[in-house]
Amino acid sequence: MSTSEQRTADAPASARAGLGAGRPGRDVAGRAFAVLATGAGALILLTLAAVAVFLVIRAWPAMTTPADELADAISWIPEGTTLLQYIGPLVFGTLLAALLALAMAVPVAIGIALFISHYAPRRLASGLGYVVDLLAAIPSVIYGLWGGLWLAPRLEPAWHWLADNLGFIPLFAGPASTPPRVLMTVGVVLAVMILPIITAVSREVFLQTPRLHEEAALALGATRWEMIRMAVLPFGRSGVISAAMLGLGRALGETMAVLMILSPGFSYSFALLQAGEHQTIAANIANQFAEANPLGVSALIATGLALFVITLVVNMAARWVVARRKEFSGAN
Amino acid sequence: MREARARRGTTALTGVVAASLLLGACGSDDPLGDPRRPGGPLEVDLGGIVSEDLQGQIAGAGATSQEAAMNAWIAGFQGLNARASVAYDPVGSGGGRTQFIEGGVAFAGTDAPLDADELEAAAERCGGQVAELPLYISPIAVVFNVPGVENLAMSASTIARVFDTRITRWDDPEIAAENPGVDLPDMAITPVHRSDESGTTENFVEYLHEAAGEDWPHDPTGVWPLSGAQSAQGNSGVVQTVMDGTGTIGYSDASRVGTLGTVSVLVGGEPVAYSPEAAAAVVDASPLVEDRPEGSLVVELQRDTTEAGVYPIVLISYSLACAVYRDPQNAEMVRAFLTYVASEHGQQTAATAAGAAPLGDALRAQVMEVVESIT
Numbered sequence: 001m002s003t004s005e006q007r008t009a010d011a012p013a014s015a016r017a018g019l020g021a022g023r024p025g026r027d028v029a030g031r032a033f034a035v036l037a038t039g040a041g042a043l044i045l046l047t048l049a050a051v052a053v054f055l056v057i058r059a060w061p062a063m064t065t066p067a068d069e070l071a072d073a074i075s076w077i078p079e080g081t082t083l084l085q086y087i088g089p090l091v092f093g094t095l096l097a098a099l100l101a102l103a104m105a106v107p108v109a110i111g112i113a114l115f116i117s118h119y120a121p122r123r124l125a126s127g128l129g130y131v132v133d134l135l136a137a138i139p140s141v142i143y144g145l146w147g148g149l150w151l152a153p154r155l156e157p158a159w160h161w162l163a164d165n166l167g168f169i170p171l172f173a174g175p176a177s178t179p180p181r182v183l184m185t186v187g188v189v190l191a192v193m194i195l196p197i198i199t200a201v202s203r204e205v206f207l208q209t210p211r212l213h214e215e216a217a218l219a220l221g222a223t224r225w226e227m228i229r230m231a232v233l234p235f236g237r238s239g240v241i242s243a244a245m246l247g248l249g250r251a252l253g254e255t256m257a258v259l260m261i262l263s264p265g266f267s268y269s270f271a272l273l274q275a276g277e278h279q280t281i282a283a284n285i286a287n288q289f290a291e292a293n294p295l296g297v298s299a300l301i302a303t304g305l306a307l308f309v310i311t312l313v314v315n316m317a318a319r320w321v322v323a324r325r326k327e328f329s330g331a332n
Numbered sequence: 333m334r335e336a337r338a339r340r341g342t343t344a345l346t347g348v349v350a351a352s353l354l355l356g357a358c359g360s361d362d363p364l365g366d367p368r369r370p371g372g373p374l375e376v377d378l379g380g381i382v383s384e385d386l387q388g389q390i391a392g393a394g395a396t397s398q399e400a401a402m403n404a405w406i407a408g409f410q411g412l413n414a415r416a417s418v419a420y421d422p423v424g425s426g427g428g429r430t431q432f433i434e435g436g437v438a439f440a441g442t443d444a445p446l447d448a449d450e451l452e453a454a455a456e457r458c459g460g461q462v463a464e465l466p467l468y469i470s471p472i473a474v475v476f477n478v479p480g481v482e483n484l485a486m487s488a489s490t491i492a493r494v495f496d497t498r499i500t501r502w503d504d505p506e507i508a509a510e511n512p513g514v515d516l517p518d519m520a521i522t523p524v525h526r527s528d529e530s531g532t533t534e535n536f537v538e539y540l541h542e543a544a545g546e547d548w549p550h551d552p553t554g555v556w557p558l559s560g561a562q563s564a565q566g567n568s569g570v571v572q573t574v575m576d577g578t579g580t581i582g583y584s585d586a587s588r589v590g591t592l593g594t595v596s597v598l599v600g601g602e603p604v605a606y607s608p609e610a611a612a613a614v615v616d617a618s619p620l621v622e623d624r625p626e627g628s629l630v631v632e633l634q635r636d637t638t639e640a641g642v643y644p645i646v647l648i649s650y651s652l653a654c655a656v657y658r659d660p661q662n663a664e665m666v667r668a669f670l671t672y673v674a675s676e677h678g679q680q681t682a683a684t685a686a687g688a689a690p691l692g693d694a695l696r697a698q699v700m701e702v703v704e705s706i707t
Contacts, residue, residue: 178579179562180520267559274560287528291424
């Protein structure tokens with residue numbers, strides 16, 4: 001009787017007593033676990049620092065070599081181009097491809113997530129959710145192969161139509177290239193790749209909407225769409241933003257798919273349907289690494305450093321947005 | 333229950349692996365001596381290649397162009413000398429040269445011969461002479477994808493102007509004049525080039541530079557000189573891109589051509605289709621560069637040749653080795669391996685596996701002289 005009372009009233013204390021009552025240093029396991037957990041946390045910071053230090057050290061020779069010497073030593077840096085001028089179009093191409101993918105993926109992902117969380121019948125919803133999780137697990141090289149070999153040829157007529165009918169918009173300036181190894185195709189494939197992760201996270205967030213908020217909205221006479229607009233979306237906004245940033249991170253660093261689909265080029269062009277205008281940092285590293293001389297490797301690592309900085313900035317921006325939105329989210 | 337099923341699965345898998353290993357072993361015996369080989373089994377003299385007591389391991393690194401041939405050579409060599417082991421890391425020509433000079437590898441493959449500085453550094457590494465041997469000769473094919481057209485003849489000038497985007501349509505009078513009787517469609521030409529730095533690009537551009545004269549105004553390097561065009565990584569990437577488009581034209585290692593149409597190059601007014609024999613002919617017709625140190629056999633390709641039946645767009649990839657190794661076992665291994673590579677058997681293996689052009693007899697004699705002096 002008394003033991004059971006004790007257990008319910010003060011479970012941790014009784015558990016501790018059971019393990020090693022009264023002995024000195026009785027909490028060895030607990031302390032060891034605390035040390036391990038702290039160590040694991042510190043390891044993350046150490047890894048981050050190690051990567052940053054590695055990038056800076058290996059990029060240093062390229063960053064400190066005078067521009068004309070660099071262009072002489074590295075065949076793919078054109079005459080009269082500094083390292084920064086070489087990295088510039090790559091950063092532009094990387095951001096353009098990732099933003100394009102995000103612009104296409106986020107609306108669709110929110111739609112799928114809302115359908116699963118609020119529209120689909122329960123049985124269908126759990127099945128669909130499972131399929132979305134499966135999609136998130138497919139390796140990117142598979143998407144790259146599929147996108148490049150199967151999807152791209154089927155997109156070509158659409159790109160020709162866009163160029164012919166909406167060519168007055170600079171983004172769709174024609175003529176559309178054939179085969180469609182253009183940034184628009186890359187954007188579509190990247191969007192497909194990041195769709196599952198954004199959907200999966202958004203769905204979880206939408207499911208967290210307090211039942212009371214939803215029922216209150218319905219009780220006030222809101223339709224289902226109005227309820228979603230008033231209760232679900234404001235609550236989930238910061239979660240959707242984090243989901244989008246997760247997707248953006250994947251899109252920024254994606255290598256194989258871009259390498260296989262895009263005809264690269266170095267310019268600040270917004271013409272998404274023209275080949276040989278854009279290139280991303282990650283794909284460029286993979287493309288040039290094999291034949292690069294030591295200084296070339298260093299220059300490539302300098303572009304990698306740029307990508308590292310971009311990713312950090314994007315993630316910090318996302319944190320800031322999420323933190324700023326928290327108080328309006330309706331969660332408290 | 334689940335455990336039992338898993339175990340059964342493992343057993344089945346092991347069976348499949350074992351079966352495929354057995355099959356693999358049957359297939360890799362000797363592709364040249366196989367009675368099912370098209371044209372009958374090839375009888376080659378293996379004298380001097382097989383040695384009972386050869387053992388040891390050597391490592392090489394370098395050009396990716398040689399990779400397919402090198403794998404075949406290694407398989408063939410190890411098949412003949414069971415206790416010898418050779419490894420080749422396809423890190424790229426530049427990486428191969430660097431690793432060789434730094435002493436990291438016993439031999440290297442490179443698409444470009446060593447320049448003066450590298451020669452000096454390599455001589456220092458070897459403590460003497462450096463052997464530079466043209467052991468891999470690969471024709472570069474100009475491939476296109478135009479519905480209904482399988483073969484076209486083009487002169488060097490026409491090829492240059494097409495890739496320089498100054499001829500932009502397939503029914504251009506210049507192409508039509510070189511192909512009487514061929515029904516050319518009214519279609520835009522999309523040139524496709526390599527997006528990565530490559531020996532294939534360098535040799536193709538050098539051909540245009542030398543044979544097309546003023547029609548190709550760009551300096552030859554391993555990086556494609558024009559921007560804003562279709563491009564892809566690697567030979568297979570270029571071939572895939574040419575296949576995916578219509579009206580596309582590109583250049584690739586001849587072994588990857590597949591079903592695409594190929595350009596016969598006009599040499600001395602006559603069209604020459606690519607073939608290993610025609611590609612070997614241009615090497616035979618070319619002299620060696622004269623002011624190279626002893627042991628360095630660098631071919632001065634006559635890309636603008638007008639000799640009949642010669643296919644002028646080829647890539648020559650060199651093997652680097654030292655004339656003297658500190659470790660006699662290393663020397664023996666390198667000598668035996670390069671002897672095998674240069675032998676008729678080795679060259680035929682590369683022709684079968686990678687579409688390479690076999691060395692001519694005259695050049696082989698010169699190569700063997702250098703190889704035999706390795707100690």
